[in-house]
Amino acid sequence: MGYKSVSALTGWLLVAYSLGLVVATPPLAYFAERYWSRQTPLVLSLLLLIGSQVMFMEAPIYAVMVIARVIQGVSSAVVWVVSFSLLCDTVPESHLGRQLGIVMSGLTLGFLVSPPLGGVLDEKMGYRAPFILGMCVCVVDLVGRLLLIEKDQARKWETPPPEQQVEDGVERPQSIPPQRSRSQLSVLKVISRLMRSKRAFIAFFNTFIYGITFTLNEPTLPLRLQDVYGFASLKVGIIYLAAVVPSLFSTPIAGWISDKIGVELVTFCSLLLSAPWWVVMAIRGPLALLIASLALADFFLAAVVTPLTADLAAVAREIDGIGYAHVFGAFNFCYAVASSIGPLIGGQIYSHVRNGWTVLMGLSAGMMVLAAFASAYGAGERPLLGRIFGEKAQPKPDEEKSGTPRALSGEMTQTSQPAAIELQNEGTALTSEPVRSKE
Numbered sequence: 001m002g003y004k005s006v007s008a009l010t011g012w013l014l015v016a017y018s019l020g021l022v023v024a025t026p027p028l029a030y031f032a033e034r035y036w037s038r039q040t041p042l043v044l045s046l047l048l049l050i051g052s053q054v055m056f057m058e059a060p061i062y063a064v065m066v067i068a069r070v071i072q073g074v075s076s077a078v079v080w081v082v083s084f085s086l087l088c089d090t091v092p093e094s095h096l097g098r099q100l101g102i103v104m105s106g107l108t109l110g111f112l113v114s115p116p117l118g119g120v121l122d123e124k125m126g127y128r129a130p131f132i133l134g135m136c137v138c139v140v141d142l143v144g145r146l147l148l149i150e151k152d153q154a155r156k157w158e159t160p161p162p163e164q165q166v167e168d169g170v171e172r173p174q175s176i177p178p179q180r181s182r183s184q185l186s187v188l189k190v191i192s193r194l195m196r197s198k199r200a201f202i203a204f205f206n207t208f209i210y211g212i213t214f215t216l217n218e219p220t221l222p223l224r225l226q227d228v229y230g231f232a233s234l235k236v237g238i239i240y241l242a243a244v245v246p247s248l249f250s251t252p253i254a255g256w257i258s259d260k261i262g263v264e265l266v267t268f269c270s271l272l273l274s275a276p277w278w279v280v281m282a283i284r285g286p287l288a289l290l291i292a293s294l295a296l297a298d299f300f301l302a303a304v305v306t307p308l309t310a311d312l313a314a315v316a317r318e319i320d321g322i323g324y325a326h327v328f329g330a331f332n333f334c335y336a337v338a339s340s341i342g343p344l345i346g347g348q349i350y351s352h353v354r355n356g357w358t359v360l361m362g363l364s365a366g367m368m369v370l371a372a373f374a375s376a377y378g379a380g381e382r383p384l385l386g387r388i389f390g391e392k393a394q395p396k397p398d399e400e401k402s403g404t405p406r407a408l409s410g411e412m413t414q415t416s417q418p419a420a421i422e423l424q425n426e427g428t429a430l431t432s433e434p435v436r437s438k439e
Contacts, residue, residue, distance in 0.1 A: 020073020029329025101255025202378030211338025
């Protein structure tokens with residue numbers, strides 16, 4: 001298009017995307033939880049995404065490209081917030097970690113396939129080819145979203161009894177996500193309640209650390225490979241491919257383990273085991289060492305996303321008035337802000353600090369250790385440090401007020417499931433026959 005300083009202008013296109021993501025997330029989370037429609041915003045987001053691709057493909061000037069990227073950011077905000085909320089509405093709590101892991105591996109697979117595919121299409125079929133393929137994929141996605149049956153509609157055809165599952169030789173009903181009331185809280189009240197939860201605060205803090213670390217190396221790793229090994233774009237892409245493939249497996253594995261033993265240990269170990277490999281990457285050694293350390297660092301870093309999102313889903317179930325769209329909106333907001341800051345920090349340090357690559361790797365390792373100890377302090381229902389010092393599990397916010405566990409107010413959980421509830425005319429009598437849990 002005849003512009004100069006292409007790399008700088010491309011950087012601002014990345015910022016424009018993040019800006020759309022940040023601006024759209026808070027109101028989207030509020031309206032998605034208040035009006036509780038999942039299908040409508042998902043369909044609109046696909047239409048926006050198709051329109052933004054047409055704008056970007058045919059943009060006559062740079063300003064139109066910027067607007068298209070902002071619209072893409074808005075569409076992405078819908079995907080992150082509403083899709084995760086839809087998943088949590090539908091999946092039983094006992095299987096949530098595993099399903100979140102599958103979703104995150106799908107995201108990784110998209111990042112893995114699209115850059116080389118886009119490069120081949122651009123080279124063989126021209127500039128418009130990647131955009132046309134992207135629009136075709138969006139149309140397929142749009143058909144799927146139009147066929148979506150939301151949970152409140154599906155209840156009309158629900159037939160009792162629920163599916164039985166056997167644990168420890170005892171049959172119990174499959175845990176079905178309970179019907180949730182629509183939130184009437186304002187955005188400020190939502191933020192206030194979330195910030196009073198140690199579990200939510202630590203999850204958002206670690207999301208922010210993850211976002212910065214993940215994006216810190218986006219502008220710097222290609223430069224490092226070029227400076228040290230003389231690689232051009234094709235070889236850089238192959239190395240990215242080798243590094244990302246292991247993370248396809250880490251997210252579902254982390255989700256499966258989280259369902260079995262809880263998120264506390266998975267979060268802590270994933271962060272702590274990622275730290276040393278960033279230090280190894282600072283060594284100017286054989287290429288194989290760099291690739292192996294990058295793959296292991298990304299493997300453990302990607303694994304932390306599944307327990308983080310599972311923890312946030314648990315927060316939504318625990319805090320009265322807080323919904324899934326609220327917590328995943330906040331998650332999306334934290335990541336969007338971090339992904340805006342990370343490339344700027346990485347680019348500036350690499351360009352203007354002596355031994356900038358070593359400094360960046362040390363910074364990444366340090367942030368991993370900091371996030372690991374933060375998770376030990378506040379991740380999960382019983383944080384690791386609390387277990388070590390013999391602290392009891394913190395009561396959930398609605399239990400503090402009423403003294404009644406959520407499990408006895410109609411929600412089915414793994415550890416407490418009333419077998420019978422009798423409502424009498426003169427009052428309400430609760431009789432329960434607890435089922436022995438795995439724990």
